[in-house]
Amino acid sequence: MNRDTALGTLAARTHFDVLVIGAGVNGAGVFRDLAAQGLSVLLVDKGDFGSGTSAASSHLAHGGIRYLEYGEFRLVREAVQERNRLLSNAGHLVKPLPTAMPLRTRGSGLLNAPLRFLRLRDRASPRGVWVVRIGLAFYSLFSNAVANDLPGHKVLNRTDVGRLLPHLTTELKACALYHDALILHPERLIWELVAEGMQRSRQCLALNYVSVAGMSDAQVELRDEATGRELVVEPRIVVNAAGPWIDRVNGNLGQASRLIGGTKGSHLVLDHPNLFAALGGHMIFFEAADGRIVLICPFHDRVLLGTTDIRTDDPDADQCTPEEEVYLLNLVPQMFPGIQMDARHVVYRYCGVRPLGRGGGEAGQISRDHSLHLHRGAGSAPPVLSLVGGKWTTFRAFAEQASDRVLGELGWKRTSATVDTPIGGGGNLPRTKADRERAIRDATLDGRLKPTDAEALYGRYGTTAVAVAKACSPPDLDERLPGSRYLAGEVVHICRTEMVACLGDIVQRRTLMAMLGEATPELLETVARMAAPILGWSEDRCQREIKETTQLLARRHGVNLP
Ligand SMILES: Cc1cc2nc3c(=O)[nH]c(=O)nc-3n(C[C@H](O)[C@H](O)[C@H](O)COP(=O)(O)OP(=O)(O)OC[C@H]3O[C@@H](n4cnc5c(N)ncnc54)[C@H](O)[C@@H]3O)c2cc1C
Incomplete structure (x- = not known):
């Protein structure tokens, strides 16, 4: 469905069982779940699908080992299990992530958790080998309750770490190795949830760039x-x-609330082949000099550096400040003292606000757990259920809990569950090497596409790659876009089928062109010209799209195009 058709459908229709406001990962998750129950559901977002906080995460599907220190056992158990489910339900876009946690002390940190629990200490002392061993034992215990192929954890001594990660600092006592998971393209996964909700039922509709203005x-x-x-x-x-x-x-909606106590977090994306190579495929998850837990993570062929955690009351805070950038760049020499780097390696900056529940203490201490708040309106006003907090990782479980509450309110019975339901191109993923090779061969469309291009499409779209490949027909649409890893036909497919409203939707969310540092004036011009005939853009509109996207990339992401 394209956006104009969806808008026309909405204009002709007033009654829905459920209105979901916000198409971040949580709203999209609720939409998909309720659509599967046979309810009529409308999902709206004031911006594009997945353009809020859900586009600004560290891209981890993780249990959050550090939350154990705060006694958040329920959250960590749920999160590691949801991580495992994401690996099997969305294996095209969620991949195992070997993680190394360098440790500078042995016994330190053992008292952090009890002291914090008793509110006797705010800032942690360094986490040592023993406390991390205990944490990882819980992690594995929780994880093993849901089927997974992740290797177990281990703790390496200094010599073995030196062999595995030769560029890593030698100022450490040991290094814990374990696995979490990396979400390769969160915005696409959200689009897949939205698309699936609409495919499930003709009674369900999703619209980007539609905001909620009031209620009477x-x-x-x-x-x-x-x-x-x-x-x-x-x-x-x-x-x-x-x-x-x-x-x-x-x-x-006329129902004043004070549920959110947000914190702002920024990330940098670096184009630094030496640092990328030094990571050897591992995320380095470590305690920075100021005691905060931060990360250096391989992301496609780039490196992700994150993150900050600063209290804010402004949900629109959307820029990484120069101070945050300096802080993040200074993380690299703490772990890789021999690697030279500076701001010239930064190809993209992004920032988002964590929708945490209101809480006291340091920003890093506010609970990352989620909760539901129901407000019954006066008179004929419908009740409003607010979804507060939550991790990207736990969206399915949170959406299920919210949906159950909605079903209860409407007196409706649950008829299907999402626990084992694949998402988008994660359906029927081949499990063996031979099956994978066959799937990639299928995506070449009998040799019309190069095997390397078919493999790239398979990596981006999973088992829906064949549909995208069909749009990449020779002689032109199978060509790569200038300076990009994407094929021209992918843009055609996206514009035809993925409810694109502006150029930014294509280069920032349906693809990772901007985030991976591919944006150039030539690329924006080419993509806009390809989108124009499909989306009915005039020459003026094309120029406006290019100008607005260029300005947005500069203002929000520090990408200054000539
Ligand atoms: C720096 C940072 C790092 C993080 N890292 C991780 C991580 O690695 N792993 C992890 O699991 N979690 C992580 N998180 C947490 C995770 O990203 C969020 O908890 C999650 O994305 C929240 O999703 P959401 O759907 O609730 O909110 P959002 O994604 O913000 O969605 C809310 C939507 O509501 C829309 N909206 C607002 N007002 C209106 C209106 N009036 N009308 C219509 N629509 C409206 C917005 O446009 C927005 O799209 C991180 C968060 C941050 C900030």
């Missing part, structure tokens, strides 16, 4: 951000999944 009695007022057109819907219940904007949305 039973009617919720919506605004199409592209045209300013106003629409109304009458849902039986509203799900507020607006992430850090939850309180603002509740305010719009």
Whole structure:
């Protein structure tokens, strides 16, 4: 479905069982779950699908070993198990991530957890070998309850670490090795959840760039951000999944709340082949000089550096400041003293606000767990269920809990579960090498595409690669875009089928062109010109799209194109 058709459908229809506000990973998860139960559901987002906090994470599907220190056993158990489910349900975009945690002391840190629990200490002393061993034992115990192929953890001595990671600092006592998982393209996974919800039922509709402006009695007022057109819907219940904007949305709905106590976090993406090679495929997850846990992580052929954690009341905080950039760049020499680097290696910066529940203490100490808050409106106003907190990793479980609450409110029975349901191109993924090779051969469309291109498509779209390959027809659409790893036909496929509204949707979310540092004036021009005939853009519109995307990349992501 394209966006105009979806908007036309919405204009002709007022009644829905459920209105979900916010198409981040949590809103998209609820939409998909409720669509599968046979309810009529409308999902709206004021921006593009997956353009809020869900696009600004560290890209980890992880249990969050550090949360054990705060006694968050429930969260860590749920998160490692959801990580394992993501690896099997979305194996095209979620991959095992070998993780190395360098340790500078042996016994230190043992008292962190009890002292924190008793509120006797705020800042941790360094986590030593023994405390990490205990943490990893819990991690493995929780993980093993859900089928997975991840190798077990181990602790290497200094000599063995030196062999495995020769460029790593020698100022360490040992190094813990374990596995978490990396989400290769979170925005695409969110699109797949949204698309699946719409495919499940003709009664379900999702619209990007439609915001919730207000509510009067039973009617919720919506605004199409592209045209300013106003629409109304009458849902039986509203799900507020607006992430850090939850309180603002509740305010719009006339139900003031103070649920969110956000913290801002920034990341840098580096183009640094030597650092990438030094990682040897491992994420280095370590305690920085100031005691904060930070990461240096391979991401495609780039390196991700993160993150900061700064309290903010502004859900729109969307820029990595120069101070944050300096802080993040200084992390590298702490772990890799021999590697030279500076700001010239940075190809992209991004920032987002964690939608945490209100809490005291240091930013890093606020619970990452999630909770549901139901507000019953007065008179004929529908009840509003707010989804507070939560990790990207735990979205499925959180969405299931929220959906159960909605089903309870509507007196509706659950008829299907998402626990083992594959997402998008993660369905029927081959398990053997031979099957994988066959799937890649299929994506060459009888040799019309090069095997390397077919393999790349398979890596990006999983078992839906054949559909994308069909759009990449020779002689032109099988060519790579200038300076990019993407094929021209991918843009055609995306514009035809993925509800694109602007150039930024293509280069920032449906693909990783911008994030991986591929954006150039030539690339933006080429992509805009390919999108124009499909999306009905005039020459003026094309130029406006290029200008706006160029400005956005400069302002939000520090990408200054000539
Ligand atoms: C720096 C950082 C690092 C992180 N790293 C990780 C990690 O590695 N692993 C992990 O599991 N989690 C991580 N997280 C947490 C995770 O990213 C978030 O918890 C999760 O993405 C929140 O998703 P959400 O759907 O609740 O919110 P969002 O993704 O913010 O979605 C809310 C949506 O609501 C929309 N909206 C707002 N107002 C309106 C309105 N009026 N009308 C319509 N729509 C509206 C917004 O446009 C937005 O798209 C990280 C978070 C941050 C900030």
